[in-house]
Amino acid sequence: MLSTLNTIMDIRGVSGANRIMYYFMRIPWLGTLMKDNVYSNRTLKKSFTIAALILRILYGFLTKFAYLGLIIYLPVSLAGGDLPQPQQYNLYLHILLLLSFGVSAVSNAVILEPKRDKYICVKLMRMPADKYMHAVMGLRVVSFFIYFVPAMMVFAGIYGAPLWHGLVLALLLTLWRTAAEAVHLRIFDRKEIVVIKQNMLVWSIVGVGYLLAFLPLYTGGVLQNMDEVLLSLPAVLAALIAGVIGAVYLVKYPRYRSAVDAVTKIDDPLLDMGRMMKEANLKQVETKEKDFPAEQLRPEQFAGKSGYAYLNAIFFSRHRRFLVQPIQRRLMIIGVLFAAGLLLQLAAPELSSRLVSYLVRALPVFVIVMNFTSIGELVCKAMFFNCDLSLLRYGFYRDRSAILSNFRVRLLRISGLNLIPAAAICVAVNLLIFLSAESWSAADSLIYSATVLGLSLFFSVHHLFMYYIFQPYSTELNVKNPFFSIVNSIIMGVAVISMQFKGAPGQFAILVLLAAAVYMLTALLLVYKYSYKTFRVK
Amino acid sequence: MELILDNIRKCYNDKQVLKGVDFTFEKGKIYGLLGRNGAGKTSLFNCLSGEVRMDSGGAFLRRNEVSLPLTDNEIGYVFSLPILPEFLTGYEFVKFYMDINRDKIQPGRTAEDYFNIISFEEEDRHRLIKGYSHGMKNKIQMLCFIITRPPLILLDEPLTSFDVVVALEIKKLLREMKQDHIIIFSTHILQLAADLCDELVILNNGILQEIPADLLRSPEFEEKIIALLKDGNSHA
Incomplete structure (x- = not known):
């Protein structure tokens, strides 16, 4: 698995480095400093690969801070800034529960996500699908946890809660989302349904979820002692069991090839954001024959x-x-x-x-x-x-x-x-x-x-x-x-x-x-x- | 009348595509421009037509011992991918084109006359160009130079999209027109080049070289050309 992971990281790194160079060359004036032959300059590319990796890791941490800060903390302090701290913490946990444990478990699953990376590695480079998926999911679970820990701890600290709350919340969330990934895969295996592509369903859940999450900011009716409920032994045990079962299912799953095939069709517009944007833009002004x-x-x-x-x-x-x-x-x-x-x-x-x-x-x-x-x-x-x-x-x-x-x-x-x-x-x-x-x-x-x-x-x-x-x-x-x-x-x-x-x-x-x-x-x-x-x- | 190319150079970023193209083309002949993929055939055409600026050098038309720089409106350029305004019908485009070039058209000719020359179906003339096939679009592009009869006609891979019947018609048309024009025709189909053209030039390594006329009719024509194209090839 490690060697597969290494290969995937190499491919991502090199394409990241190429992208940096490509966009650098398009900066007016400054871009002319870089010539076409940089693409073949090995040492420079190595440095760019490392730079791209560092940027990606920083981005990983930053997005978690941004998510917790802008989507949850900010609304809470805007609507309930004058409430006592424990009550604000309750609101914060309530929103976190509905959005991260609820909505995102449905809408943000990555296991059946159409991705260019997946297409390149499995379809073009013929990497075995199960090896690819094991490596990618392993990386996903570990990095998900690591990226969330500091942000969770910082916001727990802001609300005056003990820092271990943040650590345990990150762990719970990781376990829970792993179980959710397994459920997505299971649904696909049984019914051939890719849940994240069911736009009606996903958007309804997003709508209802966000509504329920932010409603208490206005009505004030939120469960008291959210922290005690979320971090209670039964809740932690339940997440732990679900997470472990999910992980085992993901490891043992035998038909990854079809799971990859289902979402890497060449004509899938989600695979190619560039093309999707282009078509949308052109459609806006197109002459139609009919x-x-x-x-x-x-x-x-x-x-x-x-x-x-x-x-x-x-x-x-x-x-x-x-x-x-x-x-x-x-x-x-x-x-x-x-x-x-x-x-x-x-x-x-x-x-x-x-x-x-x-x-x-x-x-x-x-x-x-x-x-x-x-x-x-x-x-x-x-x-x-x-x-x-x-x-x-x-x-x-x-x-x-x-x-x-x-x-x-x-x-x-x-x-x-x-x-x-x-x-x-x-x-x-x-x-x-x-x-x-x-x-x-x-x-x-x-x-x-x-x-x-x-x-x-x-x-x-x-x-x-x-x-x-x-x-x-x-x-x-x-x-x-x-x-x-x-x-x-x-x-x-x-x-x-x-x-x-x-x-x-x-x-x-x-x-x-x-x-x-x-x-x-x-x-x-x-x-x-x-x-x-x-x-x-x- | 002659077209004189004088030391035309063009590079994209670090890549020198045209490394000093020197050549003289004469009126009354159809020239076949041969070159491998990426040799710079389209770049040369784009430089001549003013589509992209050449880095140095120039192109001149010499009439009666007077050389003047080649201008945009002395060129008819048929692109390999036909590019036409798709919101117009074929008829409207041709009418617009005739309006703009009123001073150059043969008096008394109507849009219908021109469509008849290229045997363009009556009912297709009043459909949006958007719905035209590749071959139909190419025919409309051909009409542009038939209407304005510019001294220099550049054709970038034109006949590949035509069916055999139309290709034959167009070949005939080009042969009829060549008396008053310089026609340069880029292709990588050797047979077509040998069949239609009076002279062959090869663009290789960023420079143009002429193929001796006797080679064109010789039995070893193909091998010789391929040897020339491979010879000293930059991307071999």
């Missing part, structure tokens, strides 16, 4: 147009899903909020007048609101994947004048679409304020509307500008260009800061409009000058 009946594909459809106008007319008409639906949804939300505002004015005039007076001063908040109201990012994604990705392979499409005329058509379309909800917001807000007791002059109304419309225009330009200059998407649609995220965060940061603005709405409007105008001019200038260089498939 979306279009034959009459929509007849040539007369777009007869009046030509060139890029023709291309974009077809593009926007075939991707209505990403354009019209989001706009409709936004209009609906605005409509509902507006109706709610009107009702409130009739039903609770006092509350409503307070809200309206807030609305009058709320102009800075619209920087954020308009960011979420404008469509752009999803449209850019769809444009990239369905249109530009292929056409950019053609020389004529990369031509400067082509890029610019295409940009112009798209900017007009997106701005036009974004102005619809912006106008709706203007109408709704102005009407709400106008119908209230607040004084609202034509000038006020104009300032408000101009700002909202200006912001809408600003974000339309922003998304398209970012797309044309940073072209952030790779063929798999995950954002690739770090500058894209940086500039985006700066814009968001400025938006958040501007929310703190305390001056008159008129000043704010002038500031926003000026800033937006400067940004838009710069953006358009940059697109004009550089997009033919930056707008490429990378």
Whole structure:
């Protein structure tokens, strides 16, 4: 078993080291320091393997601390921080019991987990399945215990309980979960059911379990003396017996090969997170053939147009899903909020007048609101994947004048679409304020509307500008260009800061409009000058 | 008209793929570009088409003793994996392509005329490209250079996806077109190269070398080529 374990650790270590090198090379600038031949540099790789191992061990300990700290300790001290310590400890143990002994025993079993590691070792490298599983499960049980001990002891200490509580809890949990693994395997053996893949069941148990676990934080009704019950002799004996029986079952189990085969099918998306993400991402913006009946594909459809106008007319008409639906949804939300505002004015005039007076001063908040109201990012994604990705392979499409005329058509379309909800917001807000007791002059109304419309225009330009200059998407649609995220965060940061603005709405409007105008001019200038260089498939 | 490649170099990270490619291609001939997997055939094509930047060197078109750098729109490039905007129908793509290249098309020709040239089924023209087979997509790509007739036509493994009938049609088409164009055709199918091409060039070890014309017709053609490809191979 030890030699098998050694081989598995070697494979994991080397692939971990390769991964570190691969991602290091992708860091801008710094990555060029490392050349392709590092993959064959034995000593360097050894050090990386050790580094990867250390990182993994640290990660193992850290996740346990994070789990106990963030999922259990934090909610307990937030909801019941003023309770006496023993009572908090009871709550802590109650949640631990339901989550770790209950929910995780069902949802987090590893014995039938689809894993790339399993696929590589057993399927590709032809390691005997039983040897592989014995080694992996042995390692799992031991490391599970070791990783939990310090965290359990620290949190026991925090609640003023004796430290051996932590040690025994870690041991109990390990035994209990070993028994649970055996039960999973047994169910598979008898019924050919892989429990962790029964999504309905697993998520129901997760839901109910979490509900029951955290309910006492609000109701206060939790069993007293949880520690005495959990750490009583019968409980410990029961866990011990269950754990030992489970361990024996796992060791003696004769049909590991089928247990491995069942979860390492090559087409299992769980085996390949990368592919799963990719498919999910693409699906979001994909053109579907069945979306279009034959009459929509007849040539007369777009007869009046030509060139890029023709291309974009077809593009926007075939991707209505990403354009019209989001706009409709936004209009609906605005409509509902507006109706709610009107009702409130009739039903609770006092509350409503307070809200309206807030609305009058709320102009800075619209920087954020308009960011979420404008469509752009999803449209850019769809444009990239369905249109530009292929056409950019053609020389004529990369031509400067082509890029610019295409940009112009798209900017007009997106701005036009974004102005619809912006106008709706203007109408709704102005009407709400106008119908209230607040004084609202034509000038006020104009300032408000101009700002909202200006912001809408600003974000339309922003998304398209970012797309044309940073072209952030790779063929798999995950954002690739770090500058894209940086500039985006700066814009968001400025938006958040501007929310703190305390001056008159008129000043704010002038500031926003000026800033937006400067940004838009710069953006358009940059697109004009550089997009033919930056707008490429990378 | 000649295409002159002058000392083209390209490396990816540490790997030098093109180590100074020098060659002169002439109008009126179909050139077969042979090379083993990973020899750099596609890299060379990508450099020529402006898809990737070459590290150094250049490509020039010489007409009547005047050499000018090769530009994007002087090249028709048929990719081995056809890449087309899938949300358009074949007809819409061709119409769009014709709109964009209005100044280059033969006057009076319509999209229908062009589809007829490549014998593209009437009902398929108005289906989304997304549903096209590999061969159909390749045909549409071929149409692009039939429409614009650029001086240089690059074909990356094009005929492998066609059935025998279509392959024969395309071969005929290429032979008809070659008078006014420089056609370079990458493949690793020796038979196809010997059958269709007037000249053979081998990309090996990052450089281009010409195969003597008499070898093309000789009985030991295959052995000789294989010996050349193996000779001094970097990854042997």
